[in-house]
Structure formats: structure tokens, C-alpha cells
Amino acid sequence: PDHLHCIWTLPEGDADYSSRWRDVKKYASQEFLLPPGSQHAWQRGFWEHVIRDENDWQRHMDYIHYNPVKHGWAQSPREWQWSSFHQCVKKGWYEPDWGAQDIPDVADMDWE
Structure with a gap:
């Protein structure tokens, strides 16, 4: 509802995160129907x-996929329809019930 997480591969020599996030927020905000009196759709900043190595990548993927459960928007990652989790299950990277029973070890990765 007020933020998203993603993993990007930027072009070599390009680290312009600010412009990219501005464009993502601008484009997505055109589709939002904000409640009356609301002025901000997004969490501020970014x-x-x-990513340092494969282990770091996996921990970030886990964090991203478990985030809707952490915030109470879903009971398990597979219930969050907007997640890349479903594509990752198809690729065999996750079991369909991952995160439904056991809480993944992502507690120390609190970026929000």
C-alpha cells in the first residue's frame, strides 16, 4: 500500500536510483485512487x-517475498497476488508453501 521492494540490475556505470524511483512512483501513482484528504501515496525516500553474493541475493529475495506477511496483508507469500513469488515458485526457487508455516530468518533486515 505505501512501498515496494525490488531487485534491479542497472546498466554498467549507471547508479541513478533516484530518477528511476521517481519515474516508478510517478507512473504508478497515475493509477491510484487515493482516499479523500490523502496527499501522499508513497513512503518517503528509498x-x-x-547485492554482494548469492547468499545476500537469497536473503533479499526472502525478505521481499515475506514482506506482505510481515505487514499483515497476507497470511503467506503465495497469497500476495502482486508478488514475484509466484514466478519464483514456477522456476523452482521456492516451494509453494514457503513462508506459510515457518517465519523466514529476515528479522534483522528491517529497511522500512
Whole structure:
């Protein structure tokens, strides 16, 4: 509802996160129907992190996919229809019931 997480591969020598996030928020906001009196659809700011290795990538993927459960928007990652989790299950990267029973070890990755 007020933020999203993603993993990007930017072109070599390009680290212009600010312009990209501005464009994403601008484009997506055109589709929003804000409640009366609301002025802001998005959480302010952003955080970037350079993925160091495969373990770091996996921890970030887990965090992203578990985030809707953490915030109470879904009971399990598979219930969040807007998630890339479904594509990752098709690729065999996750079991369909991942995160439904056991809480993944993502507690120390609180960026919000």
C-alpha cells in the first residue's frame, strides 16, 4: 500500500536510483485512487543496497517475498497476488508453501 521492494540490475556505470524511483512512483501513482484528504501515496525516500553474493541475493529475495506477511496483508507469500513469488515458485526457487508455516530468518533486515 505505501512501498515496494525490488531487485534491479542497472546498466554498467549507471547508479541513478533516484530518477528511476521517481519515474516508478510517478507512473504508478497515475493509477491510484487515493482516499479523500490523502496527499501522499508513497513512503518517503528509498534505500539501495548492492547485492554482494548469492547468499545476500537469497536473503533479499526472502525478505521481499515475506514482506506482505510481515505487514499483515497476507497470511503467506503465495497469497500476495502482486508478488514475484509466484514466478519464483514456477522456476523452482521456492516451494509453494514457503513462508506459510515457518517465519523466514529476515528479522534483522528491517529497511522500512
